[in-house]
Amino acid sequence: MLEFFNENMLSIYLLIFTVFLGFELISKVPTVLHTPLMSGANAISGIVMVGSIIFLRLTDPGDYVSLTIGLIAMIMAVINIVGGFAVTNRMLSMFKKKKN
Amino acid sequence: MEVYFQLAYLIGAICFILGLRGLSDPKSARKGNIIAALGMGIAVVASLFYPLEGDVVPNNYGWIAGAILVGSAIGFLSAIRVQMTAMPQLISIFNGLGGGSAMFLALIEFLNLDPAQSSSTLLPVIILFTIFVGSISFSGSILAYLKLDGKVNDKQVVLPNHQYINIFLMLFSIAFVVFTYFVPSPVTIIISVIICLIYGFSFVAPIGGADMPVVISLLNSVTGISAAAAGFIYDNQIMILGGVLVGAAGTILTILMCEAMNRSLINVIIGGFTASGDAAGDQGDQTVISLSPMDAAILLKYSSKVMMVPGYGMAVAQAQKQTKELDDFLAKNDVEVVYGIHPVAGRMPGHMNVLLAEVDISYDKLCDLEESNNHLSDTDVVLVVGANDVVNPSAIDDPGSSIYGMPVIEVWRAKQVIVFKRSMNPGYAGIQNPLFFKGNTKMLFGDATDSLKKIMEEIKTL
Numbered sequence: 001m002l003e004f005f006n007e008n009m010l011s012i013y014l015l016i017f018t019v020f021l022g023f024e025l026i027s028k029v030p031t032v033l034h035t036p037l038m039s040g041a042n043a044i045s046g047i048v049m050v051g052s053i054i055f056l057r058l059t060d061p062g063d064y065v066s067l068t069i070g071l072i073a074m075i076m077a078v079i080n081i082v083g084g085f086a087v088t089n090r091m092l093s094m095f096k097k098k099k100n
Numbered sequence: 101m102e103v104y105f106q107l108a109y110l111i112g113a114i115c116f117i118l119g120l121r122g123l124s125d126p127k128s129a130r131k132g133n134i135i136a137a138l139g140m141g142i143a144v145v146a147s148l149f150y151p152l153e154g155d156v157v158p159n160n161y162g163w164i165a166g167a168i169l170v171g172s173a174i175g176f177l178s179a180i181r182v183q184m185t186a187m188p189q190l191i192s193i194f195n196g197l198g199g200g201s202a203m204f205l206a207l208i209e210f211l212n213l214d215p216a217q218s219s220s221t222l223l224p225v226i227i228l229f230t231i232f233v234g235s236i237s238f239s240g241s242i243l244a245y246l247k248l249d250g251k252v253n254d255k256q257v258v259l260p261n262h263q264y265i266n267i268f269l270m271l272f273s274i275a276f277v278v279f280t281y282f283v284p285s286p287v288t289i290i291i292s293v294i295i296c297l298i299y300g301f302s303f304v305a306p307i308g309g310a311d312m313p314v315v316i317s318l319l320n321s322v323t324g325i326s327a328a329a330a331g332f333i334y335d336n337q338i339m340i341l342g343g344v345l346v347g348a349a350g351t352i353l354t355i356l357m358c359e360a361m362n363r364s365l366i367n368v369i370i371g372g373f374t375a376s377g378d379a380a381g382d383q384g385d386q387t388v389i390s391l392s393p394m395d396a397a398i399l400l401k402y403s404s405k406v407m408m409v410p411g412y413g414m415a416v417a418q419a420q421k422q423t424k425e426l427d428d429f430l431a432k433n434d435v436e437v438v439y440g441i442h443p444v445a446g447r448m449p450g451h452m453n454v455l456l457a458e459v460d461i462s463y464d465k466l467c468d469l470e471e472s473n474n475h476l477s478d479t480d481v482v483l484v485v486g487a488n489d490v491v492n493p494s495a496i497d498d499p500g501s502s503i504y505g506m507p508v509i510e511v512w513r514a515k516q517v518i519v520f521k522r523s524m525n526p527g528y529a530g531i532q533n534p535l536f537f538k539g540n541t542k543m544l545f546g547d548a549t550d551s552l553k554k555i556m557e558e559i560k561t562l
Contacts, residue, residue: 004222011332011340018341021117022348029124031443032463034353034450039191040123040133041349042320044116045198047140047342048327051205051334052167053147056160066208067160071167073204078171079178080198085137086179087190088123092130094457 036091043084049077101151108146109338115139116342120349126463143338184458185415188448189248192241192316195323199237202326203293206230209333210289224284226332228277231289232296234326239300241319247308248447254308262306263370269299307368310489310503312447314357314368321350353449360443360469361506388524391542393554396518400555401562403480403516406430407472409440409509410452413486413520413548422552423485424459429559438465440472440482440509442490472509479514484535485548486520492533517541520548 005012029037052074059066116139122132148164175194182190206227213224246252259265273295280288307315328343358365400406408423427437439461445452453466467475476482484491487509494501495508511517517540524536524543535541544551 001222008332008335011335011337014337014340015328015344018344019348022120022345023352025117025120025345026124026349026352029353029356030126031441031450031468032126032453032457032466033124033129034356035187035191035448035454036129036133036450037120037123037349038317038320038353038449039194040136041120041346042191042195042198042323044120044136044140044342045195045320045323045327045346046201047143047339048198048202048205048330050143050147050336050339051330052201053144053164054150054152054334054336055205055209056164056167057148057152057157058154059158059160061158061160066212067163069204069208071163073201073208074164074167075171075174076197076201076204078168079175080194080201081140081175082172083175083179083190083194085133085140086176087182087187087194088133089130089137090179091184091187091454091457092133094454094460095126095129095463 032095036088036095039084039091040088043081043088046077046081046084049074049081052077105146105150108142109336112139112143112146113338113341115142116338116345120345143342184455185418186249187454188312188316188446188451189245191448192245192248192319195316195320196238196241196245199234199241199319199323199326201234202230202323202330203234203238205330206234206333207289207293210284211286213284215284223333224281226329228281228292230326230329230333231293232273232277233322233329235293235296236300236303237319237322237326239297240304240315240322243301243304244312244316244319247304248312254306257301257305259305262302266299266302266306269295269302273299303369306370310361310444311368313444313449313451314354314361314365316448317350317353317357318365319350321347321354324348324350357444357449361503363506386537388536389542391518391544393544393551394558395542396544396551397555397558397562399481399516399518400426400430400435400483401433401559403435405436405438405475405479407438407440407467407475407479407482407511407514409442409445409472409482409484409487409491409511410456411442411445411485411487411490412447412451413488413522415446415451415455415486417486417548419485419520419548419552420455420459420461422549422556423456424461425556426552426559427461427465429556438467438472438475438479440469440475440511441466442469442472442487442509445487445490469507469509473513476510476513480516482511482514482517484511484517484519485552488533491535493535493538494533498534511535512538512540515540519543520551521545522547 056070119132119136122128210227280292324343324346328340331339441452491511495503495506
């Protein structure tokens, strides 16, 4: 337990500071942007893809169970990322048009 | 060598922060989204070539390339093809996939754990936590998707005393996950996953109607937390940062939604709206006044200020194009048109803004709750297009109502109110709306799109 804190102290700092940073960044968002903000943030949560890349790169090429589950995890994360950013961009381009 | 990749991660993390900041201001939102996407690209490329520990790294680039191709194609095509009205469903399902990804990853990491090595560290705890959070996000978002898409009706999934069942399921799933920690085996972990999935499903089941925006942004936050937890499995800073940012942003948005309804998060989670259908009230002998499209056209043409109050019904009827046409016609005839947008109108945060933006309605015409209420005293006609709970006077004057205390758009203060409605069936939550029986309210029965079309035909002949 203590060993874990010892080894991960920086990550724990990162976690705590990021929580506050996240609250600060989003504290005053106009209603117009609620949906794009949500879907943009949603796309960022696809960062779990990085984990699936590391996992697949380290997996023994003969271990088909791990490869398959890793593949599923990665496809899911990629859909989340690509779809999320694309749909956000599409929505925001509609908002942009009106300003002119 | 490794330091270059660490620097790339750092740049990616900065992009996420700048991107999210950009997304919170209309002027920079589009740029913000692109910066965030760029950050993601950098993080992904860095991970592909990061020098991993081990003499021989298998890499499996073929598998990775396949996943990227398949995932990108599915994600991109569904984002491009989706109807704007189906946006809440799509965002919900994307969100669930993020959580599901974390869940599968944690599952396979758990199955591959080396028992001798893991007993001394907290790694299994982190993995199990990721499974718990990831599964809730996964199955919860799938149910939210099914509900939003109309494939599942609220009443079909709510059991009697559902809040107690949920508390029991939550405790049971935590207990079983803890059990799995002490008795790790493929069987226990798979049962854990199944129980957590059931809990996620059941967690979302009683939440519906006007509470949908809250649960969507809450699930978004949960997915962020699961990504951050997975970041601890790989000791990867950008995963932690990205996940936590999303978790925090989702939490803020959830709180904003709850405040807009003047309810606590706990109250929403318990399922206040659907749980108390008894507030329907007896309106039996009261009568409603209906009017024809012709009458509505006359009222609109000779007024000087009109407010449209859109709701989920507008999304269902796809009535935004007709709304815009009417708006254009009225504007040409010197009638001022404004839109009253309630923060929780629709099924996701900001839903109405997206729909109205789609048909090019300028956003300076969109008024938030407070502005709308200020406009009402000199508004001649209010058109309620598919809104119900957000214009319900019970929220203000009926302490027995389940929406009592929620700020609403007080449309009845305008001179005339015209409500588009399919039938007299009460709204989503089975709450009767006394607005329909007020003296200055007139009902125009039928599909909102048809009604608007008929009004357009009539108004042109005047």
